Amino acid sequence: MAFEALVSEDTPGRYVIRIDGDLAFPDSDGLVETVAGLVADSGTADVVLDLAGVGFLDSSGVRALLQARQATLAKDGSLTVTGARGTVAEVLRITAVDDLLGSSG
Amino acid sequence: MSISALDLYRALADLLRAGHLMRSSDLAATVNAALRPLNLRVSIYLIDLEQRALRLLPDADDTVTDPIPADEGAPGEAFTTVRIVAAPDRSDLIWVPIMDGTERIGVARIVLPGADLLDDPEIRLGLTSMVGLIGHLVVAKTVYGDLLRRVRRSRPMSTEGELLWHNLPPLTFATDRLAISAVLEPCYEVGGDAFDYAVDNDHAHLEIFDAVGHGLRAGLTAVLTLAATRAARSRGADLDDMAKAADAALTSQFDDLRYTTAVLADLDLRTGLLRYLNAGHHPPVLMRGGKAVAYLDEEHRMPLGLADPRPATAQQQLEPGDRLLLYTDGITEAHSPEGGPFGLDRLIALAEHHSVDGLPVPEILRRIAHAVLDHQHGHLDDDATLMIVEWATGAGPRIVP
Numbered sequence: 085m086a087f088e089a090l091v092s093e094d095t096p097g098r099y100v101i102r103i104d105g106d107l108a109f110p111d112s113d114g115l116v117e118t119v120a121g122l123v124a125d126s127g128t129a130d131v132v133l134d135l136a137g138v139g140f141l142d143s144s145g146v147r148a149l150l151q152a153r154q155a156t157l158a159k160d161g162s163l164t165v166t167g168a169r170g171t172v173a174e175v176l177r178i179t180a181v182d183d184l185l186g187s188s189g
Numbered sequence: 190m191s192i193s194a195l196d197l198y199r200a201l202a203d204l205l206r207a208g209h210l211m212r213s214s215d216l217a218a219t220v221n222a223a224l225r226p227l228n229l230r231v232s233i234y235l236i237d238l239e240q241r242a243l244r245l246l247p248d249a250d251d252t253v254t255d256p257i258p259a260d261e262g263a264p265g266e267a268f269t270t271v272r273i274v275a276a277p278d279r280s281d282l283i284w285v286p287i288m289d290g291t292e293r294i295g296v297a298r299i300v301l302p303g304a305d306l307l308d309d310p311e312i313r314l315g316l317t318s319m320v321g322l323i324g325h326l327v328v329a330k331t332v333y334g335d336l337l338r339r340v341r342r343s344r345p346m347s348t349e350g351e352l353l354w355h356n357l358p359p360l361t362f363a364t365d366r367l368a369i370s371a372v373l374e375p376c377y378e379v380g381g382d383a384f385d386y387a388v389d390n391d392h393a394h395l396e397i398f399d400a401v402g403h404g405l406r407a408g409l410t411a412v413l414t415l416a417a418t419r420a421a422r423s424r425g426a427d428l429d430d431m432a433k434a435a436d437a438a439l440t441s442q443f444d445d446l447r448y449t450t451a452v453l454a455d456l457d458l459r460t461g462l463l464r465y466l467n468a469g470h471h472p473p474v475l476m477r478g479g480k481a482v483a484y485l486d487e488e489h490r491m492p493l494g495l496a497d498p499r500p501a502t503a504q505q506q507l508e509p510g511d512r513l514l515l516y517t518d519g520i521t522e523a524h525s526p527e528g529g530p531f532g533l534d535r536l537i538a539l540a541e542h543h544s545v546d547g548l549p550v551p552e553i554l555r556r557i558a559h560a561v562l563d564h565q566h567g568h569l570d571d572d573a574t575l576m577i578v579e580w581a582t583g584a585g586p587r588i589v590p
Contacts, residue, residue: 109403140466142518143401143450150495173539179450179469180491 086111098178104137107145119152129161199313213334217248228302238376251354280304289328291363349380349408361512363585369577370550372558383574398571399448399517414449428466439494448494461507474514479541510581519573549588
């Protein structure tokens with residue numbers, strides 16, 4: 085995997101996942117599996133994805149973020165993205181998913 | 190020895206008549222049979238898909254030769270500048286660009302029965318008409334066999350490439366006040382990028398697409414998006430409804446958030462008013478006087494396939510002579526092994542540089558595409574598409590012979 089995901093549980097049902105590396109084809113599906121696993125284990129999960137350690141995000145990576153969000157919504161949870169910077173923030177802005185992922189500003 | 194205008198007319202008529210019952214594999218021989226009474230000999234060279242080399246369409250009398258580099262010597266000059274070029278060493282040999290409309294198909298090597306025959310305007314007109322007919326026949330006959338496609342391929346086509354190329358319009362179209370031209374790389378493996386256009390009456394519709402992911406799945410996504418927007422457009426839908434049609438098609442076929450970023454645009458050819466919808470795509474660049482003056486990023490919605498209720502249509506007034514650059518991130522993010530992306534600045538600088546050279550738009554695109562490929566040492570990790578649209582009086586006439 086071209087990125088590492090460090091999961092920590094803040095409070096019960098609330099997780100922070102810190103991603104380090106490139107969130108891109110063909111590895112980005114791994115993120116969806118990680119989040120789907122959390123949801124399967126804990127039911128409702130509120131997930132904060134910290135992208136501060138991500139240097140490259142492509143369209144497959146964006147799709148993985150949206151799929152991870154969908155997995156949390158299916159169990160009445162939520163997913164927000166934080167820490168995006170540089171080209172990663174730019175990709176979220178250009179694809180106009182920043183509002184949906186709560187990462188604008 | 191000379192040739193008469195009447196003989197040329199008869200040869201044209203013979204070729205047209207023979208064309209009805211012709212296989213693609215008969216084309217070269219049929220052309221030469223029609224021209225034999227004039228003592229003219231034509232060899233047809235077709236440009237390959239990557240626009241690197243001119244490849245002989247053989248007939249029985251030809252010995253197959255090595256491909257000719259598309260930018261070298263007299264044949265290369267004829268191809269790149271879209272002009273008739275005389276061989277430097279023989280006064281009876283000329284190279285004539287083969288076109289279908291404004292699409293560059295290749296070059297014809299013509300051996301004349303005497304020197305300086307082209308000085309006669311009647312003969313010149315007759316010969317360019319003959320080569321014009323050859324261009325139309327190449328395109329018309331391509332779909333009935335595999336041979337013409339094979340001649341134009343330097344290596345086998347992938348499944349996703351086959352799927353995509355059959356759905357794309359020709360790379361270049363132009364009228365007296367508009368030129369549209371596009372390139373797609375890597376030619377034989379391309380799948381996830383696409384472009385489309387339609388010019389009717391006073392409107393030019395323009396679309397560029399980049400489907401998420403790579404390979405055949407991305408190809409299916411891109412082609413589905415293209416088909417949905419084209420179907421909506423051809424029944425008169427506006428840009429928002431074209432986007433909604435693509436949303437509906439994609440969500441009906443894929444339940445895994447598969448999406449396509451796109452720019453859909455509608456240019457009024459009388460007034461220069463451009464209406465555009467940006468669905469999660471890199472903003473097109475507006476170039477004026479050879480400089481990038483604006484990015485079309487007024488409004489944007491999420492990519493097609495992710496239904497987004499926000500109204501996303503914006504507009505931009507063009508001035509005569511303006512050019513639009515529409516591109517996918519495979520162009521700007523092409524990485525060289527030494528590091529560093531190709532980048533938007535380099536793309537704009539190249540477009541500007543070649544415009545100053547006065548090159549035809551399709552030739553500017555060919556050179557930029559090769560610069561992107563060379564930047565990545567010939568291997569692209571992602572599909573790369575670039576489309577240039579010029580709104581200018583005389584835009585079209587500059588790219589025909």
